[in-house]
Amino acid sequence: MSYRLHRYRSADGRLELAARDYRADDNGAPALLLMHGLTRNSADFEPLAEHLAGAYRLIVPDQRGRGLSQWDSDASNYRPDIYVQDMLALLGELGIAQFGVIGTSMGGLMAMVMAAMQPERVSAMVLNDIGPVLEAEGIARIQGYVSPGKEMANWDEAAQRIAISNAPAFPHYGPGDWLAFAQRTCIQNPNGTISFAYDPAIAESMNGENPSTVPPDLWPLWDGLQSIPTLVIRGGISDLLSAQTVAEMGRRHSGPFDAVEIPHVGHAPILNEPAALDAILPFLAEQVH
Template identity: 45%
Template sequence: MTPAGEDITWTSADGLSLYAKAYGPAASKLTVLCLHGLTRNHKDFEPMIAALPGHYRFIAVDVRGRGRSAFDPEPNNYNPAIYARDMGALLDKLGIARVALIGTSMGGLISLLMTRRMPKRIAGVVLNDVGPVVEKAGIARIAGYAGKLRPVTGWASAAEAVKTIQGAAFPELPEERWMDFARRTYRELPTGEVVLDYDPNIARSLGKVKPGALTNFALWRMFGGLKKTPLLVVRGETSDILSEKTALEMVRRHPDAKLATVPRVGHAPILDEPGAVSAIIDFLARLEAKA
């Protein structure tokens, strides 16, 4: 069941209208900011939020160019550094002094940047299927479809399109859940047309991603900035973005990190899988106890 939520809007430093949705009590001891992946939006976290304890305050965002946030007329602004700045503006507007982060894929990179820029505001970080080494095969796969999918003819067509793209990552997902997946990925216009819920121009940023020794070095240095922040790494067992080798190295280098591997799932776990839910519950309970 989709949890009820409260709309939040704010304005970025460069004047874009941005959107987030809050779930759970405003008076919660712990607020969790949820940051989605490249082609997703705030709805991506609804299955996770429905599966977690209801006493936390979750704020799931639409970064610029996705969902109900405005499209950016300057496509070069579709990059994690700008997204991190937007999140700082959101926290300022809401008066949130300290927050936990759950970042899926691109959202995890935003989380790394936020922790570097505002370390005292970050209580803990969950990195969902992303790390300092981003595998070339995964980048190539995402670049092959982001902003390039053919138009669909309705919701049934959208569900089939999502299954075609994501089926290998979720081989055991029940048939009826592909429609739910589609409704988190597409939106219906007033005309009745069903379209992808993002600006196709977001895909331009992928062309600037150059996996290699230099990029890895920079990301490992950024990851080093997490050492004083509790960390949970969630990895899909068959992920083509975060390798097992990189995930284990992340935990080895971090003094307060745990790894949860979601079996028979690729990039990226939905986070309502039993293993992910159990690990996140334990992690948030630890953060709450310190709040």
């Protein structure tokens, strides 16, 4: 799946950031902004992009400190409100006035913030395993693996390292799945070793009882998003987003709202699972034009 790599300046002007721009054949195709989770990058959406790129213009950024985007020397800038400003700068530079958004985990938090700030621009949201309440068990697990540790000798070792951290969320994965996972989340260094494709300082944003990546009490924010058509994807065995939270999200949302669970998957679904595609594709076709 081909894309153009777009380079742009961060909202504060300090960093060079990168985004994939999958341009649909039709120049008038609606735009979708796809935003990854805490330790991921734009490659995280490659499996989903195969199903969307023909009908939509996909803008898939590497948030600061990830993928091909520059690392920030000030680790306190690794937080959702800063990322949101970067996204608005990116969309402004590309001349995109209205867009749908798909956000995985941290990217979903960003989606809610963007929709609250500029609801007239966000045509619809797909929130991937994220909501106004994050379970303590899931936060603790993320805190346990976010520090990337030492370099890995080769891709096999990288796949094994990722499997150790993520096996509870993907119990059906085999060696080939873990290798593909590693190749989306890691980079090969000039000396042949493998590293995770993010700044280790990102771990600081998950430190302590009140991590800066996890804003407190998001129900007031959610309650202000009732005009935004929303689809919530939940991993059926997720330890971060509970079924009870999803039900309460639906109860409080008066506009178009749907939710689906992806069986036998934890945090967070890759979004190419059949149940995910069966929900996402018709939702976008109806809500994003």
